[in-house]
Amino acid sequence: MSRRSEGVRAGARLALAACGVAALCAVAVTRVWAGPAGTEGEDFIYLVERGDTLIGLADRYMTRLDGWRMLQQLNRVGDPYRLQPGTRLRIPLKYIAEQAGSARAVAVHGDVRADGAPLRAGTQLAEAARIETGVDGLVTIELSDRSRLTLPPSSAVQVRRLRAFAKTGLTDSMLEVGRGGAEAQVAPGGTGVGRFEMRTPMMVTGVRGTRYRVAADDAGNRSEVLQGIVGVAGITGAGKVGKAGAAARVGAGYGVSASGGGKLAAPVPLPPPPQLGALPQPVLGATAPLQWQPVAGASGYRVVVSRDAEQTEWLSTQRVAGQQATLADLPEGVLYVGVSAIGAQRLTGPASVQRFVVRLTPPAPFMLRPGKDSSQYGQQVGFAWAHVDGGVRAYEYEVAGDSDFRDAAVQPLRSEQTEAGRELALGRWWWRVRSLDAAGQPGPWSESVPFTVEPPPPQPSLADDGGDTLRIRWPAAGAAAAAGYRVQLADEARFTHPLVDAHTETNEVALPRPGSGFYYVRVAREGKGGGKAAVSEAAFSAPQRIEVVQYLRDGTGQPVASAGGMIRRGQ
Structure with a gap:
């Protein structure tokens, strides 16, 4: 048996004898130090090791060699050359030289x-x-x-x-x-x-x-x-x-x-440490959810994130009532999370500690389209994001029917370009994108962006009977048409200042006949709220170019027709 281990065992026996709480000592004795062991009051406590003498200890700790005589009297030592290993020796702090x-x-x-x-x-x-x-x-x-x-x-x-x-x-x-x-x-x-x-x-x-x-x-x-x-x-x-x-x-x-x-x-x-659920390895992003099993009698839990396994260099701490927490503002690198239960008298127990790795690079691209809460008209949806500098080789994007991406309809798809297209069913969707470095390793996902796939806009057609009105029709869309339609007529394709901006609840509209010339018409389904504010530019059909002409009319105001059709004015 080594000198150190025998001293530890002897010190443990002495501590057990001195302790008044048997259960407490049963836990504690395996940790007692041999050698320097702290203080009690104004005395430094030394646990004697094999080979120690009073003269040697006085030389090691005290200001003068003859201090051994005082130690002998204070500790009632019979033979200064024969000290029992594990003996608690008191040395007054006032006789220990300090700096x-x-x-x-x-x-x-x-x-x-x-x-x-x-x-x-x-x-x-x-x-x-x-x-x-x-x-x-x-x-x-x-x-x-x-x-x-x-x-x-x-x-x-x-x-x-x-x-x-x-x-x-x-x-x-x-x-x-x-x-x-x-x-x-x-x-x-x-x-x-x-x-x-x-x-x-x-x-x-x-x-x-x-x-x-x-x-x-x-x-x-x-x-x-x-x-x-x-x-x-x-x-x-x-x-x-x-x-x-x-x-x-x-x-x-x-x-x-x-x-x-x-x-x-x-x-x-103290309450025992909880059993932690596993974190993903690596954690991609600055946040991560953590769960653990409940500890009987716990009133809450303390969660500490640190840079070291001993958890002396804290990055964050929080107290929660339940068995889950969100780790936020995580830096890149190797980190440790410890969770302790809070029990009786608000005493906090030892922690279960888990190592995990956070990866924040390469950064996620800036998302361009579809935008947040936007509507995409037609089942062919285009996705686009900004280019990321700094050794990014490719990108991955993912589409799902829920914000947690548990129901992923389109698994992560890789693209070396900054855009891609997919055909999706009508309904609510979420998408996200991330960058891949030169080795093909991914960085964190971007935020999850929701969007809706709507039916394509109705395509209008012109029905011109030569009368005082122009009739614009489009295919009915069943339940989708219940909220009504928005119809616009303009003399330029951008519709900056529409000549007509009308609402109808049917799939056709009669517009006053304008003067001769070329015009543009477009139609959109209105949202549930109805009215002009409920329609976005993307909801409109592509502008249809139409020509409006004036016809000769008879005494009743009807167009004059010939074998070749209605006669234009000026023919």
């Missing part, structure tokens, strides 16, 4: 300020710094031993102490969470813990392990242990740490809350 520590912001998103000034990633933080996050703010702070502190939105933390043991580099840090919360991952490299404490208005939590959270809000103060063991003490109304009965040792998988006056509730188990 200034360091911290820097390694990840910043949204509104984050340090001492009132905007905080940027890479900025060094000094002792006494005050860090605040806005409603969209997220920040991760890293100490010299790679310990990390992550602050969610609407939080405020005051750095009370930022130092390091001069001879070992172990950090000595104290932080005060005045509002919101904080999540700490302490000494991830396995070097052990010097002092790392986070205080809220009602409790102080000191690390014996590696990862935990604290929160301070209107519902009270809470501490949740994810790895290792922490010591939690209540803080009285006078701002002092409580005495006997106001402290607890809390192990991994448990949480504790404090009420007014610093009274601690008994530690309770």
